[in-house]
Amino acid sequence: MKLLGFIVIFLILSVAIFFTVHDSSRIKKLHDTHHKLTLKDSICGRITNLYIEKGVSFITVDDKNIFFKTSSNRSxxxxxxxxxxxxxxxxxxxxxxxxxxxxxxxxxYSFVMR
Structure with a gap:
């Protein structure tokens, strides 16, 4: 009975670790393929691709891949x-x-970049 409990806990932990590593590599890939929007940058266009993860927006605007964090609307x-x-x-x-x-x-709508 103890062995079965150990196996179940081991499987649950293994699955949790797998999904954590998988999620982390997906986020890293997005950071690698998208440019972090800075104060110096200028952008103007239509959004053609959009992915939001953990408060970070990964956006494609007219073939430019960018990412940034935002806060609430100014108004x-x-x-x-x-x-x-x-x-x-x-x-x-x-x-x-x-x-x-x-x-x-x-x-x-106006938003503040963080």
């Missing part, structure tokens, strides 16, 4: 970037600014 703190953004939305960030503008449904 309405109850709207978060990750809840608003969709494929086809327009994204604008000017060089020297920490503001990321999302143009969606004829409205602009």
């Amino acid at each position: 309405n703190s109850s709207i978060y970037f990750t809840e608003l953004i969709e494929l086809g939305d327009s994204l604008v960030k000017k060089s020297g600014s920490d503001a990321i503008l999302v143009y969606k449904n004829d409205k602009y």
